[in-house]
Amino acid sequence: MTTPQEELLPTTRRTLLHRIAVAQAEGRAPSLVAAVVRGGRTVWHGARTSVDGHGPDESVQYRIGSITKTFTAVLVMRLRDEGLLDLGDPLEKHLPGTGVGEATIAELLAHTAGLAAESPAPWWERTPGTLRPELSDVLGEQPLLHPVGRRHHYSNPGYTVLGALVEELRGAPWEEVLNREILEPLSLHRTSAQPQAPHAGGWAVHPWADAMLPEPLEDLGRMAPAGQLWSTTGDLARFAAFLAAGDERVLSAESVREMRTPAAPAEAADVLDGVTYGLGLQIQRRGDRLLVGHSGSLPGFLANLTISVEDDVAAVVLANCTSGPLLGAVGADLVRIVAEAEPRIPEPWRPLSEVDPEVLELAGPWYWGTNAFGLRVTADGLLALGPLTGAGRRSRLRSNGDGTWTGLEGYFAGELLRPVRRPDGAVSHLDLGSFVFTRQPYDPEAAVPGGVDPEGWRGIR
Structure with missing residues (x-):
């Protein structure tokens, strides 16, 4: 029955x-x-x-x-x-x-x-x-x-x-x-x-x-x-x-x-x-x-x-x-x-049972070059990475227990995400399979391969 x-x-x-x-x-x-x-x-x-x-x-x-x-x-x-x-x-x-x-x-x-x-x-x-x-x-x-x-x-x-x-x-x-x-x-x-x-x-x-x-x-x-x-x-x-x-x-x-x-x-x-x-x-x-x-x-x-x-x-x-x-x-x-x-009724949303400050610090917007991404910490203990608008590379990531995360699907399946920290312990950028994600597009404070032009962003001259 x-x-x-x-x-x-x-x-x-x-x-x-x-x-x-x-x-x-x-x-x-x-x-x-x-x-x-x-x-x-x-x-x-x-x-x-x-x-x-x-x-x-x-x-x-x-x-x-x-x-x-x-x-x-x-x-x-x-x-x-x-x-x-x-x-x-x-x-x-x-x-x-x-x-x-x-x-x-x-x-x-x-x-x-x-x-x-x-x-x-x-x-x-x-x-x-x-x-x-x-x-x-x-x-x-x-x-x-x-x-x-x-x-x-x-x-x-x-x-x-x-x-x-x-x-x-x-x-x-x-x-x-x-x-x-x-x-x-x-x-x-x-x-x-x-x-x-x-x-x-x-x-x-x-x-x-x-x-x-x-x-x-x-x-x-x-x-x-x-x-x-x-x-x-x-x-x-x-x-x-x-x-x-x-x-x-x-x-x-x-x-x-x-x-x-x-x-x-x-x-x-x-x-x-x-x-x-x-x-x-x-x-x-x-x-x-x-x-x-x-x-x-x-x-x-x-x-x-x-x-x-x-x-x-x-x-x-x-x-x-x-x-x-x-x-x-x-x-x-x-x-x-x-x-x-009769569409599937989703499970009720529930908050995390506990919050790790170092993991919470990773949440929010990140930029891969000029592409805007969002990184969420989900109630099942995973990270969810995806573009803020439109289609693009998406993946959930599972913690390895040592501060790094491994992608579970899509382009980043099996790839390692490593938060790179400054001497003061703050996160500088994310390294995901060698791709650098920064808090601002081409953040001059982060180690972006190829460097960032010292004159910064500009209009047409």
């Missing part, structure tokens, strides 16, 4: 239902089920038509295809956070003999390792995984199609390799590690590698007739880390909440934020759509809204998970058909409907 403050308005709920009804009818899906998450919990669930004679609810399983990759990426990030690997490590360091060992862990996560999109024939999604018992069977004789690290090329074998890496470093099967480290801590009890009743059957819908054909159900074997999982809207709603905020039992907020950060260049065809890829997550800008998540498909099933962290809204959409409804568009629309109809 949701509290009255968490419930959606009747008009919003009807608009959501209308959107999935149109998607199911026009996309000719045997069934389509969706959920919306806000404030870390499900606030709406909707379904159209039936599974085995009854309407699908939040516990009916559908196959989620490549959303499985995000689960595998979380397992890899856990290995990184535990110090068992570095994302810059070449694969060969931890999993030798694959033939793609020069690719780094980060490149595999971001699909920039140059691997082929699919495993060698026969069509792996429609044939038993027993045909590919070894990693070499998945990669084939020519696993690399592109130079390592040069372009984004989506690769299912790449995530099979990451699954094998997890098994190597954990000393246990991928499925066992997944259950222990993600599914159990997050209470995803209806997510599994094999279907568990009640679950939907997968169907192919004839493109030119209202007729259906059952799709084969295959165990993907070695390819499981790339697309094996079955799940529900209820479980994926909880997983979406985790991807937005983190959970210290699984992965910190900082690490899931890293997963949501672009790590791969957009393909030329995707530039206009604003599509790129992070570490196990797809990233897309639709209008003014930044969306992260993942899509999935296997014969008989379509799946989509879409999150707007800024709006604190996520959507899950599942269908049991090979093609038809465009679930990425549906998910984005469900997020937009809620975000626009």
Whole structure:
């Protein structure tokens, strides 16, 4: 149950239902089920038509295809956070003999390792995984199609390799590690590698007739880390909440934020759509809204998970058909409907619990050359730097505990801010990655590289 403050308005709920009804009818899906998450919990669930004679609810399983990759990426990030690997490590360091060992862990996560999109024939999604018992069977004789690290090329074998890496470093099967480290801590009890009743059957819908054909159900074997999982809207709603905020039992907020950060260049065809890829997550800008998540498909099933962290809204959409409804568009629309109809209510403003005079001294206007910036001290203990007017470089900065600060995002991400003080202890200027910020434009009292003309400011002579 949701509290009255968490419930959606009747008009919003009807608009959501209308959107999935149109998607199911026009996309000719045997069934389509969706959920919306806000404030870390499900606030709406909707379904159209039936599974085995009854309407699908939040516990009916559908196959989620490549959303499985995000689960595998979380397992890899856990290995990184535990110090068992570095994302810059070449694969060969931890999993030798694959033939793609020069690719780094980060490149595999971001699909920039140059691997082929699919495993060698026969069509792996429609044939038993027993045909590919070894990693070499998945990669084939020519696993690399592109130079390592040069372009984004989506690769299912790449995530099979990451699954094998997890098994190597954990000393246990991928499925066992997944259950222990993600599914159990997050209470995803209806997510599994094999279907568990009640679950939907997968169907192919004839493109030119209202007729259906059952799709084969295959165990993907070695390819499981790339697309094996079955799940529900209820479980994926909880997983979406985790991807937005983190959970210290699984992965910190900082690490899931890293997963949501672009790590791969957009393909030329995707530039206009604003599509790129992070570490196990797809990233897309639709209008003014930044969306992260993942899509999935296997014969008989379509799946989509879409999150707007800024709006604190996520959507899950599942269908049991090979093609038809465009679930990425549906998910984005469900997020937009809620975000626009019922905008996020911000947390109440609260003052700092305590004020450090040396930090407070940094607040106020600063000038980078003649560009005016403001530096604020925020209640969460960060500094926020941004232009006083118009667009420009913005960043929040986190204290390092020694009087310096590190940028968290944008142009200044990772850059060091160092307040430079005069002999009397007063702040002379700020050094931010070698850029000098002064209290006045080109302050003659500060050490401005290149110096300041001694005649000062003047008009036209």
